Structures are given as structure tokens and as C-alpha cells.
Amino acid sequence: MKTLTIVIPEGQNNLSSVVGPYKFFLKANAHYKSLGKEPVFRVQVAGVSASTDLYGGLFSINPHTYISDVKQTDLLIIPAQAHEGLEAIVERNREVVNWVREQYKNGAEVASICTGAFLLAATGLLEGRCCSTHWNAAKKFTEMFPGVNLQTDRLITDEQGIYTNGGAYSFLNLMLYLVEKYYDRPTAIVCAKVFQVDIDRSSQSPFTIFNGQKDHSDDVILRAQAYLENHLDEKVNMDELAVSLSVSRRNFDRRFIKATGNTPVEYQQRVRVEMAKKSLETGRKTVNEVMYETGYADVKAFRDLFRRITGLTPQEYRNKYNKDAAVNSLY
Template sequence: MKHVSILVPEGECSLTTIEGTYQILTRVNDWLIEAGCDDLFVVQLVGLGREVQMKEGRFRVFPDVLIGEVSQTDLIIIPSVHGDKQKILSDNQPMLDWIVERHRQGAAVAALCIGAFLLAGTGLLNGRCCTTHWDFAHAFREMYPDVNLVEDKIITDENNIYTSGGAYSWLNLIVYLVEKYCGREIAVTCAKGFQVDYQRVSQSPFIIFTGQKNHEDAAVQAAQDFIEKNTHCKITVDELAEKLIVGRRNLERRFKKATGNTVMEYIQRVKMEAVKKSLETSRLGVNEVMDRVGYTDAKAFRTIFKKVTGLSPLQYRNRYNREYV
């Protein structure tokens, strides 16, 4: 038997990831029995208190046991958490200590979506890879610079620690864990039963690049504005530095510090967002779209686009443009 502890942290967290994980794992038990096997998962909701209120009191969750009452756990599931991350860490410090101790005793730990913030608060992710929702990538890096965030990944698996990408990517991680514990056949049944496309490996096609604007560097802000207003032009770092009357090295250093991107990375990402928007909303051909953002090398353009989105321009258009559905 595998004892699974689905955590119910204090504060705002995703009811969907709590209830959904419980539902999937208990349904897997049914499929195992139907296949002539013994059931595998003993699933408990584990909290710091007997009752946790969420969504301004609209919902209440009653954990099965408190952390001090858990006699055995093989897998700890951390749900997605919302709100002030520092407050969540503070309110759940005893739970963080418990996670660390149980991991030292051999328990696996899986964080769903932005539950990665809570997991990172234990220190277990320091020096290791993890993923989370792409929209929280900059905030995560600022809060946890010692963690190697790979925001394009759907799943990470390292040292008995697992994380998932944004929003409903947690379903992919749960099916991945089902395969680890129950084998491929049951995982396929699970994926079909819950209609999960669990072969996805990247959340790049879903990322919307908006640029980091929450800083006070006026020169960097001016550079960002110029880049975003001139997606049709070929822009160089030297041109930007000259325009802003700032040394190139100084601009590159300040830009990276303020935005988390190099100047050239930022230019590419802004141009690719413009391309994505055109592919989503117009009937322009790929070469026409390429020309509109100042690219003349078709091979280089397609390489960069696929690096950013995980798809070719044609695949992206066919997925997101209604007229091509």
C-alpha cells in the first residue's frame, strides 16, 4: 500500500487540486481492482487544523488527520496556493518542517502548480530543478534564486521531488505518478478516463510574454517601450544604448537585473508575441508575418519561434486560429 498525504495548507489554496487529486487516486484503486489487482493508495487529507476555510469562508475543508497524527506517508501532495506567499509560508511553517522530516524519512513530495512556492520554502528545491505556472516565473525566481526554475516544463522529477507547470498541468503530474506507482496500463486507463493529454512535456505553447515592468529603472523602461513599439524593426543593443545615452555594458547589466532577460532575449520574445498574435487572429501567411517583425532569414525565424513556443508557426496557427480549426 502507498500512503498518500494530500496537504490542506492554511490560507487560500486550490480546492480543485485537492479534491481532484483525491478523486483520481481513489478511482485508480477501483481500476486496479477491476484489473484483478489489489488497491494501492490509502489517501488522507492532512492539515494543521481540523477545519480550513477558503474563498472568504465560502468553502470549508475538514482534513482527515493533523500532521502530528500521520503514522505513515509515502507521497506528499502540495496543492496550488494563492495569495501572499510570505504569509502562506509563515502560517504553514510547521507543515514545511513536517515535509522536510518526512522527505528525509523517504517520502516523495509533489507540488502542484504554484504549490511550488510552498515546496521551495522548505529548502528542498535549493540547487534542484522545478517548474510552476509560467505567469509566476519572475516572482518565483526573485523569491527563490537558489532554485533552477525551468518554466517551460510540464513536469520535473528529481530526487524523489516532483513539480508541475501551470493551472491544469497538475493533471499531467498526477497521471505521471500513477504510472510510476501502478504501471503504464493503469496510467493509460487513467488518462483516458479523465481525458488528460499526458504526453505533453512543455507549457511553452501557453506562455504569454508580457515583460517584467515592476521595476524603477527609467532607462530600462524606455528601452522596453521602444522595443515594444518597434517590433517591425531590426533593433540592436548598440542602437538602444546610443538612443538612451547609456553605455552598452551598463544597459545590458541593468536590463537583465530589472527584467530577468537579456536585451536580445527581450527583443526576440516581444517579436514572437507579435507573431503569435498575428497567427491567432489573421490569415497572413507565415512569411508575411515574419516580414512584419523584421526577420529576413526564414530558417532562423522558425528556429526561434519553435524554441519559444515549442511549435512550428503552422502548428501554432492551426491550434489557435479559429478559421483553421
């Protein structure tokens, strides 16, 4: 059984983003048990103090354990923080910041809720990566972490085992997203019905989130995106593409990252993986056939990239989402 740890930083003052994840994953476990399956996660709350008061002492959180006693976890969730005094909150929680960084290095995946992204960004793990947080905290976030590609228009970001989401109760969509990833879609649907959350907002595949990257006004980059999407099975020379668009390679990369949050190469990789996902979900082609039609010839490189973006190997993904493939694998 995996371990999920909800972190309670020093000065935690948001209860919903602690209780919400806790209840979501308990419900997902309960649903699995009702089907005769083993629960996926042991859910625990870990803090830096034995008890934390919230809202002037109206509520209190008494963690199961201290973060210093958690040597390894598989998934950890950083809840939202108070909007006021975020710099001070980060400074007060150096122990949490260091612990999160070490857990990620040891293989844990990390999710931040709303302004919990400030503590996540303080670890340095978001440098050069995409991130979302509450729109009202965007200006402060950019000031504190200029090296992070903040995209507050995105509901969920998912990059190399690091997840963030927008503000307020949109964290419920992130919980559904994680439940679908770690359990399965039927379990996410059950949670969506029980907690009455619109699953259409949370069941976005990485491509759906990625597709939102066209919501910008840079016509040159829109043309580049269209070209990359129409030449998936080709090895595109980015220098030549930049020249064809009448921009220098350096300016091309800079504008591409600013508009989409990804480099041109990363963008092409994500489009290719999405195409591969669709083929694996519905077709009868082998993994190697799908690999070749999406422009890859190196099995290991394709497998590693696919797993980094989806969390599964191509074969695991095919068995999970292609009913015919799953049935055939039993014989």
C-alpha cells in the same frame, strides 16, 4: 499498502488541486481492484486545522487527520496556493514546511502542484535542483528562492523523488505521470480516458522532459550536449571538453547549468540512463551488458543511479516494461 497524503496548508484557497489528486488516485485504486489487485495507496487528506474554508466560505475542506498525526507517508502532495501574498503563505506554514522536510528525510516522495512549489522550496529540498511553477509566479519565486533552478517551460520535473509541475490544470498531467510510475501505464491510460486528459503530455519519461533542455540559444552548450550524447560509452573528461569549446571549466559548468538545469555530469548520466531504459524495454541483453554499453563498469553505481532517476532498479524496470523479459522471469 502505501500511504498518499494530500496536505492542506494554513490558508489553502485552491480546491481543484486537492480534489483532482484525490479523485485521480481513488480511480487508480478502483481500477486495480477491478483487476483483482490490491490498491497501491491509502489516500488521506491531512491539514493543520480541523476545517478550512475556501472562496469566501463557499466550500470547505475537512481533512481526515492532522499532519502532526501523520508520522510517515510514502508520497505527499502539496496543492497550489493563492498567487497573492505567497511570502505570507510560506511564513504562516512553517509547521507544514518543517513537516514536509522531515517526511522527505524519512523516505517520502514529494510532489508540488503549481504554486505549491513555494512551500516545497521553503523546505530547502529544491536548492540546486530543477523546479517548475506557474509562469505568472516565476518572478516572485526567483526572488524568494534564487538557489533553485526554476524552469517554467517544463511541464513536469522529476528529480530524486521530488516532483513539480507548471501552472493551473497542468497538474492533471503530473497526476497521470505519478499514476503511471506507481501503478502502470494501462492504469494511467484508464485515468486519462475517464478524466479526458491528454496522456501524451503526461507520459513523458525523464528523458522526454530532459530532451526539452535543448530549448535554449547557447550554441556552445548545444555542441557540448551533442558531444556527450555521441560518446555515451566513453569516460569524457569535462575539463578537456571545456577547453575544446574554448571556455574555462568554471564558465562551462555555469553556462551548462543555466541552459539545461543540470551540470554536464548530470546531463551525461541522464542520457546514459535513457539509453539503458530503451535497451531494457526492447532488447534481450542482460542488465550487465546494458550497463557496459552505456559506459558503466560499477554495478552498484549503475544500479543506484538508475533507481534514482527512474524509481526502479534496472532489473525491475526490465521486468516491468519488457514483455518478453517479464514472461521469461516466470519460468
